Amino acid sequence: MTSVVPARTSAELIGAEEPVLAHNYHPLPVVVSRAEGAWVEDVEGRRYLDMLAGYSALNFGHRHPALVEAAHRQLDRLTLTSRAFHNDRLAEFAERLAALTGLDMVLPMNTGAEAVESGVKVARKWAYDVKGVPADRATIVVAADNFHGRTTTIVSFSTDEVARAGFGPFTPGFRVVPYNDLAALEEAVDETTAAVLIEPIQGEAGVIVPDDGYLAGVRELTRRKGCLFVADEIQSGLGRTGRTLAVEHESVVPDVVLLGKALGGGIVPVSAVVARREVLQVLHPGEHGSTFGGNPLAAAVGTAVVELLETGEFQRRATELGEVLREGLESLEGKGVVGFRSRGLWAGVDVDPAIGTGREVSERLMREGILVKDTHGSTIRLAPPLTITAEELQGALRTLEKVLTGAA
Secondary structure, three states: OOOOOOOOOHHHHHHHHOOOOOOOOOOOOOOEEEEEEOEEEEOOOOEEEEOOHHHHOOOOOEOOHHHHHHHHHHHOOOOOOOOOOOOOOHHHHHHHHHHHHOOOEEEEEOOHHHHHHHHHHHHHHHHHHHHOOOOOOOEEEEEOOOOOOOOHHHHHOOOOHHHHOOOOOOOOOEEEEOOOOHHHHHHHOOOOEEEEEEOOOEOOOOOEOOOOOHHHHHHHHHHHHOOEEEEEOOOOOOOOOOOOOHHHHHOOOOOEEEEOHHHHOOOOOOEEEEEOHHHHOOOOOOOOOOOOOOOHHHHHHHHHHHHHHHOOHHHHHHHHHHHHHHHHHHHHEOOOEEEEEEOOOOEEEEEOOOOOOHHHHHHHHHHOOEEOEEOOOOEEEEOOOOOOOHHHHHHHHHHHHHHHHOOO
16 A cells, blocks of 8 residues: 655645755745746745746746646656667757757767866867967956856855855866956956856856846957866856857857756756867866766757747746846836846846845745745845746836835
């Protein structure tokens, strides 16, 4: 006889996690059990509008029908082969993703951090094999306040002490310069530089949008200095900012683009390094790999994601609804909002510290049925699914106003 596990409340489930889960996250006290579109439901049946979308992993909303269907079809056929063999889904995924980004070749991986680690390895190998940098002397220039993941190598070039403290010794070979500062970047790049690795918009730092011309300047400088421009589009890419890639706002084509999060459609982890042929051709069998990278299920879902983006519908939605978001936030300036930055359906909102920390504001919004997440200090991030409606977005902004003005 099959045993029936009695249903547990949110409080019971949160309490059950405490002794058995590592405490590497501090989640809001909501236990999600179901979701569809822009809405999630907790175990007690309370509904919440998801204004975070898995840090942009759910750009197409929860359980998008086309993506769920693609996953179901593939689950009935084949899920994993490893790269020991070819599979019948990988070629189409790579072809269409390369075409979508305007680049040539794809290295499929799983997580965003894996894509960044792979990009670092590829850039170094290119520096030795193509640029002629002496062995073990390649450097990569990165920006302060970056967030590229939390692996040992990645935190080695983080400036966030919470991410770094207690995890040394750190991987050498990185130079940190201020973000949005072309003069500092120019000074840091020399003959040993393999690449400049930046986020076109810094997400974890609070959705920091650089000045107009910065990305074009990075492209010009890296081309002139003979090093690679590696753009980490893991959060900013795949429709979030109103373009397929955030670099497209300045008509820039990097040498390497790092993708993840939304590439898996909120169903499976999928990431990729997409690059010019000259760059990715430096890899040879045995030099890099991943058991699950490019697996048939991931390739099927990833292809369905690319297919959604090929229509341009989601980029247009992010642009149009981004205006609704921007106008709504402008109306809240002086009403608890002391500043914000936005591009497309992505915003970092600075709340008056007298009202509360970002965490406290997030908790108040949660109690009113809106899910967001704080970042540093009194800043919250808004990144709803691109499937959200104007009415839902405006409702969320009204709730934010109530919370900030004490009317909630």
